[in-house]
Amino acid sequence: MSKKFLAGVLCMLLTVSLFVGCGSKDDSTPKENDSKTEGVDEKVTLNIWGMGEEAKLLSEIENDFETKNPNIDMVVQAIPWDQAHDKLLMAVASGKGPDVVQLGTTWIPEFAEAGVLKDLTQYIDEYPNLDPANYFDSSVGTTKFDGKYIGVPWYVDTRAMFYRTDLLEEVGYPEGPNTWDELKDAATKLSARGDEYYGISFDLADQVFSIPYGWQNGSEIIKDGKPLFNEPEYVEAVKYLNSFFEEGLAPIQDDMDLIQAFKEGIKPMFVSGPWMINIIKNQVPEIDGKWAVRTVPAKENNTSSVGGSNLVIFDNTKNEEAALKFISYMTEVETQVKWFDVAKCLPARTEAWNDDSLVSDPFFSAFGEQMKNSKIAPFIPEWESIAMEVKKSLEEISIGGADIETELDELNKTVEKMLDK
Incomplete structure (x- = not known):
């Protein structure tokens, strides 16, 4: 031991x-x-x-x-x-x-x-x-x-993408968005329906929320024992995600139930796991035939976790x-x-x-x-603790308004120390 x-x-x-x-x-x-x-x-x-x-x-x-x-x-x-x-x-x-x-x-x-x-x-x-x-x-x-x-x-x-087929069809994406650009465009059009509506919902409580977007943009997250959270690929991914919050396309914090918001079309897209399938079917059967699941949109690739x-x-x-x-x-x-x-x-x-x-x-x-x-996320004993630090940094950026590059520099230093122990 x-x-x-x-x-x-x-x-x-x-x-x-x-x-x-x-x-x-x-x-x-x-x-x-x-x-x-x-x-x-x-x-x-x-x-x-x-x-x-x-x-x-x-x-x-x-x-x-x-x-x-x-x-x-x-x-x-x-x-x-x-x-x-x-x-x-x-x-x-x-x-x-x-x-x-x-x-x-x-x-x-x-x-x-x-x-x-x-x-x-x-x-x-x-x-x-x-x-x-x-x-x-x-x-x-x-x-x-x-x-x-x-x-x-x-x-x-x-993780895959859940989306309202009827609402996405109205904005030109009946089969859901295929790329990052299409995702941003669809979310922008969907949020334009009114102040109470969003284009997508992101789960900031999920420790691995941002990691797949880093992969999709070419980041390796951690390589040869060195963190890459302040390298251009991951920084760009975080800027992309944060733009949804800055532009009001995704809620930063709210107490609205995701399933009910999906039913009402308030949050017509979200990324989650297979357990959500039966939850939607059981809790909001009235939208049967109006929603689907697809692979996540791609940048350089469409890697998920x-x-x-x-x-x-x-x-x-x-x-x-x-x-x-x-x-x-x-x-x-x-x-x-x-x-x-x-x-x-x-x-x-x-x-x-x-x-x-x-x-x-x-x-x-x-x-x-x-x-x-x-x-898989970086397969190292320290990953659970590192993921918590990543989550905290994203909250500092999205909720606290911290400068992205400064915050990710600090995150990288913190993770470096964790890996050097």
């Missing part, structure tokens, strides 16, 4: 009490088997930590998995996302963590650097579902660290074989399609995208198309 990581864990142990999640079978801490090794006939208790609503839905596939693996008793703890990171730190420090963990993709480097995740490379031949060739290249990028393959993509997400979750095995597991069987099961094409039906999480297996449930759905298939041109 790295000294930096261990110090953080010990500090956390002194200041934070252990959080307890709710489980589908057991709400207590992970159970331990009587035997330290798995036998052919013995019953194995496989402790799985999942996050948020997805973990609660794992009960939907539990019976099928246990029928196919009668010697494995699957026990799931569902942990709220806002508690998960601290609880994982506690598990690492105590050495009594679960067998399998769902990890958000941006958390992988931190725990991989600590050396607590099992390298899965040696198991690929025996469990071919684990093979990185089965998954989107961008998603595979979140599973490799320091030459090791330490996680398997479970589900993916990316990749998110989702991976399944990893804690290195100190006593149930390695059972853990591998579970991950292999969860990444079978059939299971991936079933999981999409249950949780509406986008499959990480590329082959699963051939299923009619995805091919025939224009909303979700748009995300599949965007996944072909998406990438």
